Every structure is written in C-alpha cells, then in structure tokens.
Amino acid sequence: MILDNLHSLKFFFPELTLTAGILLVILCDITLKGLRNRLNPLLTLFTLVLAAYYTFQLNHAASASLFHGMLAIDGFAQFFKLFLLLASVLVVLASLHSAELAPFHQGEFFALLLAVTLGMVLLANSTNLAMLYLSLELVSLTSYIMVGYLKTDRLSNEASLKYILFGAISTGSMLYGLSLIYGLTGSLNLYTIRDALLSQGGVEGVNQFTILLILVLTMAGFGFKTAAVPFHFWCPDVYAGAPTPVTAFLSVAPKAAGFAVLVRFFFSGMSQTSGSQWAIIGGINWPLVLIAISVLTMTLGNVAALTQNNLKRMLAYSSIAHAGYIMMGAVVLTGEGVKSILIYLFVYLFMNLGAFLVVTIIYDSDKTFEIDDYNGMFKRSPFVAVAMAIFMLSLIGIPPFSGFMGKLYVFGSVIDKGLYWFAAIGALNAAVAAFYYMRVLKAMLIEEGNGSTAPLQVSFLNQALLVALLIPNVLLIVFWNPIDRWTAASVQLFGGG
Amino acid sequence: MIALQHYLLLSAALFSLGIFGVLTRKNAVNVLMGIELILNSANINLIAFSRYSSHGLDGQMFAVFVIVVAAAEVAVALAIVLTMYGLLKTVSLDQADTLRR
Numbered sequence: 001m002i003l004d005n006l007h008s009l010k011f012f013f014p015e016l017t018l019t020a021g022i023l024l025v026i027l028c029d030i031t032l033k034g035l036r037n038r039l040n041p042l043l044t045l046f047t048l049v050l051a052a053y054y055t056f057q058l059n060h061a062a063s064a065s066l067f068h069g070m071l072a073i074d075g076f077a078q079f080f081k082l083f084l085l086l087a088s089v090l091v092v093l094a095s096l097h098s099a100e101l102a103p104f105h106q107g108e109f110f111a112l113l114l115a116v117t118l119g120m121v122l123l124a125n126s127t128n129l130a131m132l133y134l135s136l137e138l139v140s141l142t143s144y145i146m147v148g149y150l151k152t153d154r155l156s157n158e159a160s161l162k163y164i165l166f167g168a169i170s171t172g173s174m175l176y177g178l179s180l181i182y183g184l185t186g187s188l189n190l191y192t193i194r195d196a197l198l199s200q201g202g203v204e205g206v207n208q209f210t211i212l213l214i215l216v217l218t219m220a221g222f223g224f225k226t227a228a229v230p231f232h233f234w235c236p237d238v239y240a241g242a243p244t245p246v247t248a249f250l251s252v253a254p255k256a257a258g259f260a261v262l263v264r265f266f267f268s269g270m271s272q273t274s275g276s277q278w279a280i281i282g283g284i285n286w287p288l289v290l291i292a293i294s295v296l297t298m299t300l301g302n303v304a305a306l307t308q309n310n311l312k313r314m315l316a317y318s319s320i321a322h323a324g325y326i327m328m329g330a331v332v333l334t335g336e337g338v339k340s341i342l343i344y345l346f347v348y349l350f351m352n353l354g355a356f357l358v359v360t361i362i363y364d365s366d367k368t369f370e371i372d373d374y375n376g377m378f379k380r381s382p383f384v385a386v387a388m389a390i391f392m393l394s395l396i397g398i399p400p401f402s403g404f405m406g407k408l409y410v411f412g413s414v415i416d417k418g419l420y421w422f423a424a425i426g427a428l429n430a431a432v433a434a435f436y437y438m439r440v441l442k443a444m445l446i447e448e449g450n451g452s453t454a455p456l457q458v459s460f461l462n463q464a465l466l467v468a469l470l471i472p473n474v475l476l477i478v479f480w481n482p483i484d485r486w487t488a489a490s491v492q493l494f495g496g497g
Numbered sequence: 498m499i500a501l502q503h504y505l506l507l508s509a510a511l512f513s514l515g516i517f518g519v520l521t522r523k524n525a526v527n528v529l530m531g532i533e534l535i536l537n538s539a540n541i542n543l544i545a546f547s548r549y550s551s552h553g554l555d556g557q558m559f560a561v562f563v564i565v566v567a568a569a570e571v572a573v574a575l576a577i578v579l580t581m582y583g584l585l586k587t588v589s590l591d592q593a594d595t596l597r598r
C-alpha cells in the first residue's frame with residue numbers, strides 16, 4: 001500500500017516531533033539566556049520520549065509505504081526507531097555530567113544529537129535511494145561536528161578531520177554506485193529496482209560486472225557506517241579523539257542504523273525472495289563475501305584490541321569486532337538471521353553504553369583513559385568496579401549476562417545453516433576477546449592501586465544511569481520471551497507493492 | 498552526436514581523478530577538491546541517465562539534492578580545517594597524526 005503525502009503524515013509523527021524538537025532547542029538556546037542550560041537537556045529528553053511515544057502508537061499499523069515510496073513503515077522500522085531513540089536518551093543522560101563537554105556551550109550539542117537521531121530514524125526507514133543518501137549524509141555531517149565538538153582540543157579536531165575525510169570519500173563512492181543503479185534500472189525506489197533487476201534476468205541474468213561494481217561501491221558507504229573491514233580505518237582514531245559520550249553514541253547508534261539500512265538495501269532492494277530465504281541478485285557467492293568481511297572484521301578488531309593500553313581505543317577496536325559478530329547474522333540471508341542481528345544490537349546497546357559510561361565517570365575524576373590507571377578501582381568505588389565487571393563479562397558473552405544471548409542467536413543462526421567452521425571462528429574470536437576484556441577486570445578488581453586512593457566521585461545521576469544500564473544486562477535473560485517475540489515480529493520488512 | 502557513453506566516460510574519468518587526488522594529496526583543502534570531483538562525477542551520471550532514458554526526472558531531482566549536500570559537506574569540512582589551522586597553523590594532513598602514536 002503506497003500512501004500519498006497527506007495520508008502519510010499521520011505515520012510521520014515521530015520524525016515531525018524530532019524536527020520540532022531541533023528547532024525548539026535552537027530557539028530556546030538563542031532566546032532564554034538564563035534558563036537555557038537547564039532547559040535544553042529537558043527539552044531534548046522530552047522530545048525523544050514524545051517521539052518514542054508516537055512510535056509506540058504506530059506499533060499496530062499495517063506495513064505501508066509513505067510519501068510515494070520514500071519511506072516504509074513496518075515492524076523492522078518500528079524496532080529501529082525505538083532502539084535509536086532509546087540510545088539517544090541514554091546518551092543525553094550520560095553527557096549531562098561529562099567534564100569533557102562542560103567547558104563548551106551545550107545548546108548546539110543537544111540540537112545536533114536530535115538531528116543525528118532524526119537522520120538515523122529516516123535512514124532505517126528509507127526505501128528510496130535519494131532518501132537513503134540524504135539521511136545518511138544528515139547522520140554523517142552532524143556526527144562530524146559532534147566528534148569535533150571540543151574546539152580547543154587538538155585530538156578532537158584531528159578525529160573530526162579524519163572522520164569527515166574518510167566519510168566523504170566513502171559516501172561519495174557509494175553515491176557513484178547509487179547513480180549506476182539508477183542507470184541500470186531507471187528508478188530510485190528500492191522495490192522498483194528489485195523488480196527491474198528481476199525482469200532483466202533474475203539472480204543470474206543481470207549484467208554481472210555492473211552489479212559487482214555497484215555492490216562494491218555501495219558497500220563502501222555501508223561499511224563506513226558500520227565500521228566493517230576494510231572501511232574501518234577511521235574508527236579507532238575517531239573514537240579515541242571524540243568526547244567520550246559522543247564515542248559511546250557513535251559506537252552504538254549510527255552502527256545500528258548502518259546495519260538497518262544494509263539489511264533493507266540488500267534484502268528488499270537487491271534480493272529475490274523465496275519463503276524466508278533471500279538470494280541476492282548477481283552471480284556472486286554473496287554468503288562467502290559476507291563471511292569474509294565478517295571474519296576479517298572480528299579478527300582484526302579483536303587482535304588489534306589486544307595491544308591497546310588506552311581503554312577508549314580498546315573499546316573502539318572491540319566495537320569493530322562486534323560489527324563482525326553482527327555481520328554473522330546477515331550471512332545466512334534469512335529472517336532468522338535478521339532477527340539475530342536485532343537481538344545482538346539490542347543487548348550490545350546496554351553493555352557498550354555501560355562500558356563507555358564507566359570510562360566517562362573515571363575520566364571525569366582522574367583525567368585518564370589508560371588501563372593501568374584503573375588499577376585498584378575496586379577499593380575506590382566498589383560499585384563502579386563491579387558494574388564495569390558486569391559490562392565486560394557481558395561484552396565477552398558469558399552467561400547469565402545478556403551479551404551471551406546476542407552471541408547465542410548469531411552463532412545459532414549460522415549453525416542452523418551448517419556453517420560450523422564459521423561458528424568456530426566466531427567462538428575462537430570470542431575467546432581472544434575475553435583476554436583483553438579480562439585485562440580491564442584484572443586492573444580494576446585485583447591489581448593494587450598506584451597513587452590516588454580517594455573514593456571515586458560519582459554523581460547521583462550517573463549512579464542511577466549505571467543501575468539503569470546494569471538491569472538489562474543482568475535481568476534480560478530472565479525475561480527473554482517478550483524480547484524474542486518482539487524481535488521476531490520486527491523482522492517484517494515491507495515488501496513493496 | 499554526443500551519446501550516453503561519452504557522459505559515462507567523462508564521469509568515470511572524474512571519479513578516478515577524484516579518488517587519485519584524495520589518495521595522493523597532503524593538503525586537506527586539496528583532498529576536499531578530490532571529494533568534490535567524486536560527488537560531481539555521480540551527478541553527471543545521474544543527469545545523463547535521466548536525460549537519455551524515459552524514466553522521468555528522478556535522476557535530476559537526486560542531482561539537485563547532491564549539490565546541496567556537497568555544499569553542506571564542504572562547509573562543515575572547511576570549518577574543521579579552519580579549526581585545525583587555528584590549532585596547528587597548518588592544513589597539511591601529515592601533521593594530523595597525533596592519535597596514531
């Protein structure tokens with residue numbers, strides 16, 4: 001069902017709310033000089049919660065195509081909207097007491113955060129190449145500015161310079177690929193593109209060389225957003241240089257939006273569906289290519305993380321490795337695989353944001369990211385040390401923490417397909433990863449402190465936020481059924497028509 | 498008579514030059530010029546496909562948006578380069594390697 005513009009508006013409330021929120025925050029920032037520092041975060045949170053409320057309202061709406069095929073509304077889109085809004089709420093809360101951001105005026109920061117959120121929400125829903133490119137650039141441009149937010153800091157500036165150069169080249173190459181798709185099929189709409197490709201001879205029959213070129217070029221854009229090898233070079237430097245709350249945000253939300261658009265682009269635009277199994281158009285052995293990307297991504301991320309002494313850099317490499325695990329779910333090209341991607345992203349949100357929140361808290365009091373300086377943290381703040389331990393164990397994937405469920409589902413989906421050796425490589429990688437996560441645990445819990453023994457100052461807000469992030473990590477596994485059902489329902493991709 | 502192939506060759510050449518420029522230049526502003534070439538090569542593709550096929554104006558519409566996005570991208574990039582100049586008194590990318598150490 002393709003809706004026209006006026007009928008589409010009532011399904012577009014979450015995005016409209018975000019847009020109004022951006023304008024309100026900017027307006028409030030200019031006009032209310034006395035109140036703005038208190039009002040801006042509240043306004044931002046209110047906007048995000050209201051957008052989430054409107055998204056909930058649409059939960060039972062039938063799948064449809066909005067604005068003449070520009071956006072889709074379906075279970076998949078609903079999942080990512082809620083996921084991205086939740087991530088933004090958590091990051092707003094985590095950035096409130098950040099000592100890194102405090103010296104700088106924060107009105108623009110919240111406006112930018114809302115703008116990125118709007119871009120990501122649109123990105124996860126777009127079914128038109130122009131819409132896809134525009135929302136990708138909205139996410140990218142605003143995140144370049146957020147990375148360089150510490151104007152007087154050399155590292156932050158360098159990080160944003162690297163980010164924008166890598167980003168502009170990747171999205172530029174992707175745009176060239178998109179223009180070739182337009183030439184090949186004469187349309188920008190994903191469903192029309194799929195039908196045109198199928199009518200040109202189906203999975204095997206289209207011009208192989210052009211398809212290969214198109215897919216390599218577009219993968220540059222998606223690979224950049226998800227930080228997959230070989231488009232990951234920006235990732236460690238940008239994550240290390242950016243303000244920590246921004247790093248936390250980048251490592252979760254745009255990565256998730258990147259996977260969302262990857263799945264939508266390949267599965268509803270470039271695939272032939274038969275039952276729940278997809279076959280990507282073009283005579284290339286796609287599962288093998290995706291397996292290669294996935295294995296390289298996780299191995300490189302894990303091996304490089306082993307030698308890092310800066311915790312922020314280590315977490316950057318670990319987030320590359322996690323992109324590799326998530327990619328495992330895409331390899332099998334089934335609904336079950338997509339479901340495992342959703343589950344992995346959902347549990348990854350809580351454990352990774354939690355780990356970065358601890359990094360933020362410790363940097364605020366000690367001004368250090370070095371793992372060696374974390375020694376003896378247990379004596380200084382048992383709560384923070386134990387919280388970090390749980391986040392690390394969850395990132396390793398040790399039961400009963402929720403990270404285990406993510407690994408269980410992605411490994412399960414490849415084992416279902418009989419790819420035992422692939423699952424074995426994944427398990428081997430998880431074992432390597434355990435080594436560097438354990439190093440943080442050892443520093444915080446076992447090592448003697450070297451220097452300061454003063455208790456760690458943790459604001460009430462940060463304590464509450466840590467508890468809020470710990471609860472899903474510990475208890476999700478007990479209440480697993482609703483999540484299983486929710487993600488299974490979210491695999492519904494709008495099929496066009 | 499200029500055919501579609503001529504435009505495609507032109508855009509492929511521009512794309513290659515853009516990638517070449519991006520990979521070889523040390524000056525941040527020159528790298529940005531390379532990026533502009535990449536974006537404009539895609540624009541030529543879009544407009545040529547739109548002109549030589551009977552599929553309506555989608556491609557030209559897309560190209561207009563790309564021009565706007567390219568302008569926004571350069572504005573952000575130049576602001577970042579300007580901040581870099583303020584901090585380091587240079588726009589050479591060789592100097593921007595503190596994070597690697």
